[in-house]
Amino acid sequence: MPRYLSLRRLFARWIEPPPSGVVEASNFRQxxxxxxxxxxxxxxxxxxxxxxxxxxxxxxxxxxxxxxxxxxxxxxxxxxxxxxxxxxxxxxxxxxxxxxxxxxxxxxxxxxxxxxxxxxxxxxxxxxxxxxxxxxxxxxxxxxxxxxxxxxxxxxxxxxxxxxxxxxxxxxxxxxxxxxxxxxxxSKSAGPDLLAPIDWPPAFKIEDFPFAPRTHLTAPVVIGRHGRDHDGKWLEDAEELRAAYPCRTDIVVKIMGGAETVKKRLGALPSNWVVEPFGTTGVGDYLSQLDVFVNFPARTRDEAFGRTIIEAVLSGLPVILPPAFEPTFGDLALYCEPHQVSGLIDRLVSDDHGRIHYINACRREAAERFGSHTLLKRLKTRDTDGTYSPTLDGGSQAFRRRMMGESAPETNVTA
Structure with missing residues (x-):
């Protein structure tokens, strides 16, 4: 490498080091x-x-x-x-x-x-x-x-x-x-038809996420999510942000990944928030501390997928999301508007039996749909339509409707 280029790189590293979570590597494969x-x-x-x-x-x-x-x-x-x-x-x-x-x-x-x-x-x-x-x-x-x-x-x-x-x-x-x-x-332009008949979602090593659902939900209920802290990961409106992560004495909001954006939008973190940076603990250990996973990104953000959501499902957590996620996650989550989160959490606390049945069904469906074993099947699949949303059994669907405040016929649920 020319000497002038080496000096330029050294100077550049000093004025612009890699961002958080990124390093400069030198031990690439030869x-x-x-x-x-x-x-x-x-x-x-x-x-x-x-x-x-x-x-x-x-x-x-x-x-x-x-x-x-x-x-x-x-x-x-x-x-x-x-x-x-x-x-x-x-x-x-x-x-x-x-x-x-x-x-x-x-x-x-x-x-x-x-x-x-x-x-x-x-x-x-x-x-x-x-x-x-x-x-x-x-x-x-x-x-x-x-x-x-x-x-x-x-x-x-x-x-x-x-x-x-x-x-x-x-x-x-x-x-x-x-x-x-x-x-x-x-649809508004002509071009080559190269769109594959199936999607290619992230795959997960199921063993990395031990299934450990809470037998009972008791106060304080711990809710939260993990993810990068930037504008697109948090609701823009202050009142909606407060509603999505309710400030109640019987709820603890535990966040991993930082919440400086929340501080800016609310003026200060609510008293029931506990925030940890990445690296304090592993993702699995963090999820084991939660009772409910709640994720409401900015309304202007088109979230392509959301790995953290499947990680929460595999770990045995009920997941609360805005309706925009439903085409991707189907029955694996409970959908509502920010002002409805508080009531949904109360309903979850009131029905341990239905919740346990539901999150067991979610785990099975998520593992079958997104497990790393599906990768080899995908490599062999060329003509099958794989764009369907995850779907659960009738009892789980009835539980979801009750939790989301929708009318539903009574269904016997077996844990």
């Missing part, structure tokens, strides 16, 4: 030519769901005896940011190679995750050096941020994928919400 079953290409600097999902897929494929690598394809143009990776990837650096180091890759299946990444010149040039038999382009975020800023262009994405030239290339939405957005936008 080599420039690879022959593997699965090649996952993504921007490894993305934290949160992207990192967790990519690692889960890597672990599942290798456990099944498939050879797999991850290609780190950054979206940042600054040279000193090229080696930034999310901390979640650090135990797997022997499987990660930078895009600039790739000379040639032969693979059976290419999984490219991240539409912004796919539109970069780095990715376009990388694809000239990848020979794949099949390509899956996973769209894991909306085309717009919560403030309306464009993140990518749907027609341009379809054109880019069509020009790449990999046989059997398709675009896979991460959820029904993103699929509907895609259809809505593309």
């Amino acid at each position: 080599g420039d030519t690879f022959s593997v079953d699965i090649c996952i290409v993504t921007n490894c600097a993305f934290v949160g769901g992207n990192a967790s999902t990519t690692v889960t897929e890597l672990r599942a494929f290798t456990a099944a005896g498939l050879t797999a690598i991850i290609v780190h394809c950054p979206v940042k143009r600054s040279l000193w940011k090229r080696n930034w990776v999310a901390e979640r990837f650090l135990p797997f650096m022997d499987k990660i190679v930078p895009a600039d180091n790739v000379k040639y890759i032969k693979c059976q299946t290419l999984i490219a995750r991240g539409p912004r990444m796919v539109m970069t010149p780095i990715f376009r040039n990388l694809m000239k050096r990848i020979d794949g038999e099949r390509a899956l382009f996973v769209v894991n975020n909306s085309a717009w941020s919560e403030n309306g800023k464009p993140l990518f262009n749907w027609p341009a994405l379809f054109r880019r994928v069509a020009r790449i030239g990999v046989p059997h290339s398709n675009i896979y939405p991460i959820s029904p919400i993103i699929r509907e957005e895609c259809r809505r936008v593309l």
